[in-house]
Amino acid sequence: MWADLDIAELEEVSRRVVTPVVEAMMRPGELTGVDVGVGQPPAWPCDADDTVGVPIVWVHLRAADDELVVRLGATTMERWRAEDVAVALEAAIDDWVVVSSFGWGEQRQGPAELPPADDAPGVLRF
Secondary structure, eight states: OOSOEETTOHHHHIIIIIHHHHHHHSOTTSOSEEEEEESSOTTOOGGGOTTTTSOEEEEEEEETTEEEEEEEEETTSOEEOHHHHHHHHHHHHHHHHTTSTTTTTOOOOOOSSOOOTTSOOOOOOO
């Protein structure tokens, strides 16, 4: 599909990308928190942000002493391909897990497929 995800719709991003990717790549009980938001990402140095003034959709994952913040995309581009956003999130989580205290040396796989745009809303389950 082409440009099937409205990145500014956080519920859609959570349901179609974040939930399936996180559930496929993380084991039950590993995460202590998951947040999806828009704006300045948490724990992201302001001077490192090359998109000052552009609202960014981000995911913040926490697991014991480890945390990961992934910028998913700018809201200035209305539509994105869900598959592209998922691949970027999968790569970031895989890079994080392999050096984390909970998954040292492990590589993880993302979901085989993503929910379609017209699917019923989902909920993060950990």
